[in-house]
Amino acid sequence: VNREPGTPRRPAGTAKQVAARAGVSVTTVSRVLNGRADAIPPETQRRVIRAATELGYRPNSLAVALRRGVTETVGLIVPDIGDAYFHQIARGVGDVAQPIGYGVLLTNTDRDPVREEAVVNMLLDKHVDGLIFAGGGVEGDTHLNDVAWGSTKVVMVGPHELDFPSVRVDDAAAVSSAVDHLVAIGRRRILCLTGQPSWLVSQERLAGYLRAIQAHGLEHDAALVMPGDFTRTSGQKRVQDALALGVRFDGVVAFNDYCAIGAVDALFDAGRRVPEDVAVVGCDDIPEAQLVRPTLSSISFSQYELGRAAAALLLDTADAHLALQTQPHTLSVRQSSSLSVQPREPPD
Amino acid sequence: VNREPGTPRRPAGTAKQVAARAGVSVTTVSRVLNGRADAIPPETQRRVIRAATELGYRPNSLAVALRRGVTETVGLIVPDIGDAYFHQIARGVGDVAQPIGYGVLLTNTDRDPVREEAVVNMLLDKHVDGLIFAGGGVEGDTHLNDVAWGSTKVVMVGPHELDFPSVRVDDAAAVSSAVDHLVAIGRRRILCLTGQPSWLVSQERLAGYLRAIQAHGLEHDAALVMPGDFTRTSGQKRVQDALALGVRFDGVVAFNDYCAIGAVDALFDAGRRVPEDVAVVGCDDIPEAQLVRPTLSSISFSQYELGRAAAALLLDTADAHLALQTQPHTLSVRQSSSLSVQPREPPD
C-alpha cells in the first residue's frame, strides 16, 4: 500500500551507538541526556551531546515506557467526536497535552456501556498515564466499577458516580437561570426537553428546572417534562408529541442545543412563531446556536476550557491550580427568546 | 490530584506468573496465547488458558511493541478537530481503528508548518504503525520531506505533494459542477472564494472553477477570484470587499462551507437577497449547511467515508479494497441557490 520516500530512516540510532561514538558507556549517555549529569565534566557532556546530534538520536519511547512506566500519553473518551460539544473538549485537551509532548488517544463510545468498557480497557492496555472521561455518567452505572484502573489517573468531565475528580459546570444552576429568563419574559408553562432519565447530566439539569419552577410559584405539570437523547430529531419528535397531545406551553428549555434546534424545527412546522408564541432556550451554546435562524438562546460555557481544565488537572501542569473544577456559565440571550414580549404580570 | 478506588489493579499478572501457575515455561505461554500452538497438546493449552484467565492476564503492550515493533496505534493529524470537516474524518478513522483494537493519536496543527513537523516527530517517536495526514498540503511545502518516516505507513487525505497514497475527491470536478449549476440557473458573474493560493486544495478547486467558466464561454474576470482562509469571517470580509469595490456578481462559489456562510452573512447585511440577487454554493456540505437559513447548497461528499477509507487503506483491513481512493461527490441544491427565481436580467 505504501511507497518508501528516499528519506533518512528510523531507528535513528540507539543509546548504545551514541555511547560507542562518544567513547563512553550507555549509562553516561543516559545521564547526560536526562539531566542527571551533576557529576559529569562538561567536556564529556559535550562529546555525548555531539554524538547524539550527529546520529540524530531519539530515545526509544517504548523502551523508556517499559522501563519507567510512563508513556506520555493520555486517553480521551467521548460519546462522539462528531458532536460539537465534544470536539471542543478534545481541542482543549489537545492544546494542553501537545505542547508538553503528550499524545492524546481518542475514542468514541456512543454512550454504549459495552464500548465504554472496551475502550477503557484498551487505553489501560496501552498504559496511558491518565484518562479523561467526558460525556457524563449514568445512574447505577456499574460497568466501570470493576475496571482495573490500577494507578491510572482519571478525570471526569461532567457529573459522574465514579469516585474521580471531575471538571464541570453547575448544571442545576445553569438550567435554573434559563428558566428564570423565560419567566422574566412572561412565560409560565415551560416545556422541558431532558435527556435519558438515567443520565446524570439530565438528572441535575432537571433538578435545576424543578427548583426554578417552584421558586417562581409555577404549577409543576409532569406532562411538560419530556425525555430525549440530545439529538435534533429527538427534540423535534418530543415537541411534535407535545403538540399532538395538546400540551400547552409558551416556553421551551432544552437540555442541549441539538435538542433545542429540533424543537424550533417542530414549532416552525406547526406554524408556531419563535419567540412570539414559544420562546426557546438551549443548553451548552455550541457554535451552531449562532448559525440557526432564529439564533438560539443558550446556556453558555466553554467546552474548550472544560477540556483544558481536565487536562491540566490530569497532567498537573504549571497552571493546574487555575483549573476551576466548576467552570462558570452565563446565559446568552438571542432571537429565540428575545424579550419582545414583557411579562403579563410580574412573577412573585 | 487523584483518589485510588478500591479496585483490582494492574499489572494483572505477567506471562511469567501465568507460566508458573500453569507449570510450564513462558515460551509455552507465549505460544499458546498467540496461536503458535500447533505442537502443543490440548491439555497443556487448557492449563495455560485457565491460568491466564484466573490471573486476568493481559499481555503488556509496551513489551510486545518493543519486541515486535508494532504498537497498534495510528496517528491522525488534522488542522483543527473543532472544524466540522475534520471531526467527521476523525470519527471515520476511529470507527475503523477502534474495533480492531487500534488506538488513534489525535493531533491539531492549525496548518502551522512548525507544529506539523513537531507532531509528526512526536507521533513517530511514539512509534505509531501508521499516520493519516488530513487537511491537504501546501505548495512547495518542504518541511515534511526531511522527516525520518522510516517504515511508517502514511496515508494522506486530500491533495498533497508528498509521495504517499491519498484518499480524496476530485476537487476540480466538484467545483466545476457547482459552477455548472450556477450557470444553469442563469448566473454569469460568479464570485469565487478560494483558500490561500498555496493550498493545494484551493489550487485544484480553482482549476475546476476556471475550467467551468471557460467551458461555458463566460468572461474570466480576475477581480472575481478572492482568496481567504476557509473561515466564516474571511468569507464575510471578501464579499464585503467585493461589494465595496463595486465588483458585480450574481453567484458565489465558496471553496468551503464556513466561507459560504460568511458570504451569506455579508450579502444579507448589504441587503442583497439570497438566492434571488445572488445564488451561493458552498463546498464540503458539513452539517451546518442544513442548519443555516437560507439552507446552503453545497458540494456534498462524506468526510466520514474519507476517514474510513484512509484508515482501511492504512490498516489493510479486510475491506481495504473497497476503500475508494477517489470518493464520489454530488451537488446538494438547497435554498441558497434554488432556482425558483431567475435573475431579472441576464448580466453582461
Next chain:
DNA sequence: CTGAAAGCGCTAACAT
C-alpha cells in the same frame, strides 16, 4: 513437544 537463553532499548542500583 517444550524450555533455556538472548535481546528489543532503556534506566537505575550498585559498584569503583
Next chain:
DNA sequence: ATGTTAGCGCTTTCAG
C-alpha cells in the same frame, strides 16, 4: 566521574 549489571515483559531462535 563513570562503568557493570540487572532487569522492565515479551517473542523467538536454537536445542533438546
